Amino acid sequence: MAKISASVYTSHVPAIGAAIDLKKTGEAYWQPLFAGYEYSKEWMKENTPDVIFLVYNDHATAFSLDMIPTFAIGTAAEFIPADEGYGPRPVPKVIGHPELASHIAQSVIQDDFDLTIVNKMEVDHGLTVPLSLMFGEPEAWPCKVIPFAVNVVQYPVPSGRRCFQLGQAIRKAVACFDDDIKVQIWGTGGMSHQLQGARAGLLNREWDNAFLDRLIADPAGLSEVPHIEYVREAGSEGIELVMWLIARGAMSDIQGGPAPTVKHRFYHIPASNTAVGHLILENN
Numbered sequence: 177m178a179k180i181s182a183s184v185y186t187s188h189v190p191a192i193g194a195a196i197d198l199k200k201t202g203e204a205y206w207q208p209l210f211a212g213y214e215y216s217k218e219w220m221k222e223n224t225p226d227v228i229f230l231v232y233n234d235h236a237t238a239f240s241l242d243m244i245p246t247f248a249i250g251t252a253a254e255f256i257p258a259d260e261g262y263g264p265r266p267v268p269k270v271i272g273h274p275e276l277a278s279h280i281a282q283s284v285i286q287d288d289f290d291l292t293i294v295n296k297m298e299v300d301h302g303l304t305v306p307l308s309l310m311f312g313e314p315e316a317w318p319c320k321v322i323p324f325a326v327n328v329v330q331y332p333v334p335s336g337r338r339c340f341q342l343g344q345a346i347r348k349a350v351a352c353f354d355d356d357i358k359v360q361i362w363g364t365g366g367m368s369h370q371l372q373g374a375r376a377g378l379l380n381r382e383w384d385n386a387f388l389d390r391l392i393a394d395p396a397g398l399s400e401v402p403h404i405e406y407v408r409e410a411g412s413e414g415i416e417l418v419m420w421l422i423a424r425g426a427m428s429d430i431q432g433g434p435a436p437t438v439k440h441r442f443y444h445i446p447a448s449n450t451a452v453g454h455l456i457l458e459n460n
């Protein structure tokens with residue numbers, strides 16, 4: 177049977193992707209940020225999964241205001257990095273896992289979460305920047321990836337509670353997939369940031385770190401935090417953080433297992449005009 181081995185959480189700031197692609201990671205501005213992912217890259221080499229279930233949001237790249245799925249699962253065999261206006265990032269194409277994705281869709285939809293099934297989709301920085309942060313610049317990504325896009329761009333967006341419950345349904349689905357594979361679930365986006373308006377550039381170190389504390393130790397309580405608190409404390413785009421609750425909900429302790437081990441925790445401001453948070457939790 178398939179097993180969720182670990183969850184990984186990271187911001188997906190596009191400027192980080194540009195810094196990697198333009199070979200600027202050693203510059204004084206960027207070095208402290210990338211130093212925070214050195215351990216993660218080593219850990220990934222030792223713990224490469226067969227598949228990553230990668231929760232991210234599309235930034236009006238694959239979807240536009242014409243069509244806004246709340247939760248969309250990528251069931252294709254491959255996903256091409258998108259041109260986001262300055263050309264596609266020079267990263268490998270993303271190889272999917274149609275069998276596991278279809279199985280999860282079947283199980284989760286029958287569990288009352290109405291996913292949109294996407295058989296053809298391009299993927300943007302929300303998905304490719306986390307891959308670059310965790311794997312560096314390989315010729316090909318070392319494992320398969322199931323993209324799972326959440327609408328956190330256009331209101332109404334899903335609640336933290338709904339995301340947390342969805343994670344639990346995903347864990348149940350993975351656990352009954354009849355193949356002995358190792359799956360990681362990633363939650364991306366955040367932390368505090370606001371990209372427009374009078375509060376553009378908002379950073380809230382204290383709130384972000386309290387979010388990380390609660391994500392580790394009190395995820396059920398954290399899932400009850402209302403949207404208005406994310407927006408007020410973490411900025412309008414800080415709402416991306418609800419996606420981390422999908423990954424957290426898929427960990428074993430939520431359904432009676434032992435608490436996960438915190439393998440790594442990192443926080444840095446600023447990157448572009450955004451806070452960057454990162455966490456690796458291993459199931460026990």
Ligand code: DHB
Pocket residue numbers: 188189190191235365366369371413416448449450
């Ligand atoms: C920016 C965009 C994002 O999608 C994000 O999550 C953080 C920052 C930006 O444009 O700076």
Ligand code: FE
Pocket residue numbers: 188233235302365366416
């Ligand atoms: Fe984003």
